[in-house]
Amino acid sequence: MMYFSRLKTAMILGVCLLGIVFSLPNVMPAPARFLPWRAIHLGLDLRGGSYLLLEVDMAAVIKERLDSLADSARQGLRRAGVPRFVVTPQAAQNRMVVRLEDQTKQDAALAALKELSSVPTTGVTNRPDLDFESTPGQIVVTLSAPALIDRATAAVQQSIEIVRRRIDETGVVDPIITRQGESRIVVQLPGVEDPNRIKELLGKTARMTFRLTDESANVAAPVPPPGVDFLPLEGPRAGKIAVRRRVEVDGANLTDARAGQNPQTGEWVVNFTFDSIGTRRFAEVSRNNVGHPFAIVLDDKVISAPNIREPITGGRGQISGNFTAAGATDLSVLLRAGALPAPLTVVEERSVGPELGADAIRAGALALAVGFVMVMVYMAVFYGLFGWMANVALLANLVVMLGVLSLLEATLTLPGMAGILLTLGMAVDANILINERIREEVLNGRTPLNAMETGFKRAFSTIIDSNATAFLSHVMLFVFGSGPVRGFAVTITVGIATSLFTATMLARLLMVRWYAANRPAALPV
Amino acid sequence: MFIRPMFRIVRDDTKINFMRGRHAGLIVSAILSIASIILFFAPGLHYGIDFSGGIVMEVRTPAPADFTKIRDALAAAGIREPGVQRFGEDISVAIRLPTQPTEAATQVIVSKVRAAVEAAQPGARVVRTDAVGASVSSELFRDGMLALSVSMLMILVYIWFRFEWQFAVGAVVTLILDVTKAIGFLALTRIEFDLVMVGAILTIIGYSTNDKVVVYDRMRENLRKYKTMPLRELIDLSINETLNRTLGTSMTVFLASLPLALFGGSALSGFAWVMLFGIVVGTSSSIFIAAPILLFLGENRLRRDMVAPKP
Numbered sequence: 001m002m003y004f005s006r007l008k009t010a011m012i013l014g015v016c017l018l019g020i021v022f023s024l025p026n027v028m029p030a031p032a033r034f035l036p037w038r039a040i041h042l043g044l045d046l047r048g049g050s051y052l053l054l055e056v057d058m059a060a061v062i063k064e065r066l067d068s069l070a071d072s073a074r075q076g077l078r079r080a081g082v083p084r085f086v087v088t089p090q091a092a093q094n095r096m097v098v099r100l101e102d103q104t105k106q107d108a109a110l111a112a113l114k115e116l117s118s119v120p121t122t123g124v125t126n127r128p129d130l131d132f133e134s135t136p137g138q139i140v141v142t143l144s145a146p147a148l149i150d151r152a153t154a155a156v157q158q159s160i161e162i163v164r165r166r167i168d169e170t171g172v173v174d175p176i177i178t179r180q181g182e183s184r185i186v187v188q189l190p191g192v193e194d195p196n197r198i199k200e201l202l203g204k205t206a207r208m209t210f211r212l213t214d215e216s217a218n219v220a221a222p223v224p225p226p227g228v229d230f231l232p233l234e235g236p237r238a239g240k241i242a243v244r245r246r247v248e249v250d251g252a253n254l255t256d257a258r259a260g261q262n263p264q265t266g267e268w269v270v271n272f273t274f275d276s277i278g279t280r281r282f283a284e285v286s287r288n289n290v291g292h293p294f295a296i297v298l299d300d301k302v303i304s305a306p307n308i309r310e311p312i313t314g315g316r317g318q319i320s321g322n323f324t325a326a327g328a329t330d331l332s333v334l335l336r337a338g339a340l341p342a343p344l345t346v347v348e349e350r351s352v353g354p355e356l357g358a359d360a361i362r363a364g365a366l367a368l369a370v371g372f373v374m375v376m377v378y379m380a381v382f383y384g385l386f387g388w389m390a391n392v393a394l395l396a397n398l399v400v401m402l403g404v405l406s407l408l409e410a411t412l413t414l415p416g417m418a419g420i421l422l423t424l425g426m427a428v429d430a431n432i433l434i435n436e437r438i439r440e441e442v443l444n445g446r447t448p449l450n451a452m453e454t455g456f457k458r459a460f461s462t463i464i465d466s467n468a469t470a471f472l473s474h475v476m477l478f479v480f481g482s483g484p485v486r487g488f489a490v491t492i493t494v495g496i497a498t499s500l501f502t503a504t505m506l507a508r509l510l511m512v513r514w515y516a517a518n519r520p521a522a523l524p525v
Numbered sequence: 526m527f528i529r530p531m532f533r534i535v536r537d538d539t540k541i542n543f544m545r546g547r548h549a550g551l552i553v554s555a556i557l558s559i560a561s562i563i564l565f566f567a568p569g570l571h572y573g574i575d576f577s578g579g580i581v582m583e584v585r586t587p588a589p590a591d592f593t594k595i596r597d598a599l600a601a602a603g604i605r606e607p608g609v610q611r612f613g614e615d616i617s618v619a620i621r622l623p624t625q626p627t628e629a630a631t632q633v634i635v636s637k638v639r640a641a642v643e644a645a646q647p648g649a650r651v652v653r654t655d656a657v658g659a660s661v662s663s664e665l666f667r668d669g670m671l672a673l674s675v676s677m678l679m680i681l682v683y684i685w686f687r688f689e690w691q692f693a694v695g696a697v698v699t700l701i702l703d704v705t706k707a708i709g710f711l712a713l714t715r716i717e718f719d720l721v722m723v724g725a726i727l728t729i730i731g732y733s734t735n736d737k738v739v740v741y742d743r744m745r746e747n748l749r750k751y752k753t754m755p756l757r758e759l760i761d762l763s764i765n766e767t768l769n770r771t772l773g774t775s776m777t778v779f780l781a782s783l784p785l786a787l788f789g790g791s792a793l794s795g796f797a798w799v800m801l802f803g804i805v806v807g808t809s810s811s812i813f814i815a816a817p818i819l820l821f822l823g824e825n826r827l828r829r830d831m832v833a834p835k836p
Contacts, residue, residue: 045792053661055628194651196636203632345628348661349635353652356583363790370784375777382773384530415721418785418793422728422800425781426735429774433739436770443537458746466738469683470731473676477727480672482665483575485720492728524529 004509012505016396019498022403040405043413044188045484046361048354050195052187053180053347054163054202060342061155063091065143070096072116073141080112081105095142103136110134113141152183155341160185163344165337166201185344193353205343206334208251209297210282212289213305217242231295234303235322241302243295248285253278257335259328268323270332271316279315287311296321298331350483364417371421372398379428383435385524389510390431390503397427397502401495410494413487423495426470430503433459439525448523449515456508463504471496534772543764543812544757544820550813558702561709570712573719574655576669578624578662580631581655582638587648589615598645602637613791628658669723676727677701680734688741695818696737699810703733703803710802716795725799732778733807736771737815743767744819756824760816775808 004012022038030037044051066089073087073096084101100109110132117130129147133140143151160177163185167175176188187202189195214228219240224230230240257272274282285294286308295305296319304321323331376394379387401423405412438455446454471493478489574581584590592609595618599607608621620638625631639651657665677697685693707726711718743763751759779801786797 055660194639196639199632346632346656347628347658349632349654349656351651351654353585353650355585356652360790360792363788364793367784367787367789367793370788371781374780374784378777378780381531382533385528387530414790414792415724415796418789418796421781421785422778425778426732426774428777429735432773432777433770436767436773439537440766462739462742465683465687465742466735469680469734469738470728472679472683473727473731473734476672476676476679477724480668480675481720481724482668483720485724488721488724 004512009509012509015501016400016506019396019400019403022406023399025406026402038406038409040402041409041411042357042361043411043416043484043487044190044350044357045352045414046357046412047190048193048352048357049188049190050192050198050349050351051483052189052195052199052202052349054159054185054187054344055347056152056156056159056183056185056341057343057345058152058155058183059091061151062094062143062148063089064342065151066091066094066096069116069141073098073113076112076115077109080108082109082112085109093142094148095140098139098141100137100139106134106136106139110139113139116141149182156183156185158341159344162338162340163187163202166333167198169333169337170198170201172198184347191354193351195349195351199346199349201330201333202344202346204334205299205340206251206337207299207339208254208335209247210249210285211247211295211297212244212285213293213295214242214244215292229300231297231300231302233305234298234301241295241305243297243302248294249274249278249281251335251339253281254335257332259323259325259332262318262320267320268325268328269318269320270323270328270335271318272332272335274315274317276315279313282315282317283311283313286313303331360414361417364414368417368421372424375425375428379431383432383525385514386431386435386438386507386511389507389514390428390435392510393431393502393507394424394427396506397495397499398424400498400502401491404494404498405491408490408494410490411487412491413484415484416487416491419488419491420495423492423499426467427495427499427503429466430459430463430499431507433462434504434507435525438523442523442525448520451523452511452515456504460504463500467496467500533769534776535768537769539765539768540761541765541768542761544761544817546813547817547820551817554702554706554810554814557709558705561705561712564709564712565705568712570708570718571715573717573722574657574662575719576662576666578657578659580620580622580625580635580638580657581653582620582635582642582651583612583653584618584620584642585650585652586616586618586646588646590618590649591646592618594645595620595642595649598641599638602641604634604637604641607638624657624659624662628660631656631658665720669720672723673704673726673730676730680730684734684738684741688745689823691819691822692741692745694822695815696734696741698818699737699815700730700733702814703729703806703810706806707799707803710799714798716799721792721796722799725796725803728800729803729807732804733810736774736807736811739770739774740764740767740811740816741819744816757820760820764812764816771808771811775804779804 025037025039070087070089077085082100082102082105086099087096089096098109098113100106114132117128129144129150131142131144133142156179160179164177167177167187172189172192174190178186180186189198192198214225217225217228219230219242224242227245228242229245231243233239233241253275255273255275257270260269260271261267262269290308290310293305293307295302304319376391379390383390401420434455437459438451441451441454474489474492478486478493481489590611596609599609604622610619611617612619622634625634635654635656642649642651677700680700681693681697684696704726707729711722716722740763743766744760747759747763782797782800782804786794786801789797
């Protein structure tokens with residue numbers, strides 16, 4: 001027990017040395033490129049920045065899915081020769097109800113509807129995505145649960161991609177965009193103190209469509225004719241325009257969009273380029289509708305409705321809609337990045353200015369230093385030489401802990417700093433238990449070496465028991481907690497683990513070496 | 526100081542008859558815990574933004590803040606019932622707003638407040654914005670409570686696994702008493718209860734268990750060693766023997782938390798005060814609560830010969 005082989009000694013010292021090596025990236029830049037240079041990250045609460053939690057509007061995703069499903073159902077039923085039917089999407093129940101007047105066509109209708117169903121290719125199950133329930137005169141088509149999850153996953157993943165592209169356009173350095181839970185996205189923006197512009201960019205779905213207008217419709221009518229929407233016109237000219245629902249060309253067919261100025265009028269415009277499909281379709285539509293207006297619709301608002309003067313075959317176009325310079329730039333960013341599959345809402349925002357973070361670091365570092373010194377003085381006063389050994393182990397613990405945190409590339413938050421301090425206070429507890437036990441064994445009349453050996457052996461199970469419970473409860477905090485408090489859980493769990501090593505192994509090594517060198521007749525306890 | 530210890534907290538031959546005060550200890554603890562539960566309902570906890578939702582914005586002004594101007598500017602922007610308070614220094618202002626009906630409304634208010642404040646006093650800047658929607662805050666609260674209860678359960682299982690069931694029950698009952706007192710302390714001091722505070726309470730739980738394990742461990746050992754000693758005497762002996770340990774380990778954590786409370790900054794001082802309170806409560810409850818409970822539960826039940834040594 002009290003004998004350390006050369007190998008064991010080397011291993012203990014080696015771990016401490018590794019702690020120093022792995023801590024280095026925090027204080028110096030990488031000397032060479034090929035070295036893995038991992039450092040502790042500062043949390044946004046310490047370095048300043050914004051944290052946004054976005055929620056993908058799943059209701060909108062489902063509604064859109066049901067709407068398109070209803071469109072396909074109408075087409076399918078018509079093709080199957082089913083007369084007089086009503087298709088009603090019911091988004092709240094994730095289903096669509098089809099009512100039939102002619103019940104003899106029930107089977108034909110069901111067969112036509114079943115063709116709409118497909119087996120998801122990405123899902124875990126291979127159940128079809130639609131469930132059918134047929135009662136005379138009515139067929140209920142429900143989106144199945146796996147299909148819903150599939151859809152949600154796809155929507156969130158696509159949103160993350162679009163969010164990333166939009167944020168990249170703003171030039172924010174090192175944004176972190178991750179998925180959280182079923183329908184949420186975390187956006188971390190280091191150094192961004194006022195996330196307003198980003199929130200504005202993310203707040204728009206930016207689905208742009210090119211559609212034809214219905215010039216014969218009366219905009220003042222209470223209900224638009226079938227297949228037509230009355231959409232508000234953006235800009236100073238208030239009013240509505242009758243726009244056909246059918247999308248001629250979608251914004252997804254754009255390859256580029258840039259803000260620019262019209263050389264004649266000085267007006268801000270957005271120039272765009274279509275891809276090959278977009279070019280072909282736009283050419284076709286414009287050729288057939290020369291002299292008629294078409295509407296450029298962005299998120300259910302008409303940004304402009306110019307007349308088609310001649311067929312546009314080059315695949316290039318220009319949107320002019322009373323833009324300011326910033327407005328034109330933002331629109332071009334949105335068009336380049338693409339449309340979100342569903343609206344995003346900010347459900348949580350936390351922004352910290354850099355000076356506040358710097359203040360927190362200063363206060364935390366001061367508290368850390370003072371606390372450290374007080375604990376060391378306490379150990380020295382109450383435990384003498386063995387207390388100093390505990391202090392050496394404590395310093396080693398700090399280094400090894402920083403090394404492990406660096407290796408994990410952990411994020412240091414303000415509560416995390418408190419965690420480091422608490423760990424230091426708790427780490428010496430193991431040494432107190434050991435030292436007290438050794439003292440007790442000495443008082444019981446054991447020889448120095450025997451007392452040290454028994455002391456370590458007997459104190460060990462107490463140390464394990466007491467640390468295990470603290471470790472477990474902080475793991476729970478990590479599992480259930482979120483945000484900066486997780487940083488607290490990380491530093492404390494890592495600290496408990498490393499202190500088990502330093503407080504027992506390293507302190508013991510020091511004691512044994514000291515004993516071997518001095519052979520004292522009595523222990524200083 | 527360099528070779529020999531200079532002091533001991535208590536002498537090695539200390540023999541305090543703690544179990545004589547067991548009723549007094551339990552009664553005082555019960556009264557404090559009941560008072561804490563009453564405080565929990567009225568006036569209740571001061572929930573931080575994590576759990577209550579809403580908006581907190583911290584503003585820094587170049588010169589001492591002009592509260593009238595800021596309040597007027599907010600009123601002019603149509604923001605109803607803002608809580609405008611001094612926050613530490615006189616150039617710091619905290620603006621608090623309740624949860625808004627929708628997430629979108631929250632975002633609108635945040636930008637309105639920002640604009641109003643920046644216009645109210647030249648050079649004023651919003652240095653911190655926390656806006657938490659209602660759905661998120663209720664989830665955070667649920668998760669926090671989940672972390673607390675699962676931790677308690679795991680501690681119960683762990684101690685049960687390592688000791689006799691009487692020890693586990695004693696520890697968890699004591700922990701519940703400790704936690705209620707910490708909550709009472711929060712209610713009394715109006716320190717904000719948020720996720721970080723859940724962390725503090727968890728640390729108190731972990732720490733307090735630490736302390737109990739030290740005493741329990743000694744009891745387990747003594748149960749084996751003195752097979753005929755009455756349980757009451759044995760518990761007293763065990764507490765006295767470990768007194769230097771329980772007090773010493775508490776002292777180090779106390780010393781580590783103290784500077785945090787004194788100058789750790791506004792964000793951490795609340796956390797540290799709760800820790801300090803918890804350390805005192807946790808240490809005293811190891812002696813005055815956990816041990817007597819074991820005495821009540823264990824009399825005639827803890828079979829000495831069955832207490833097998835578990836490494």
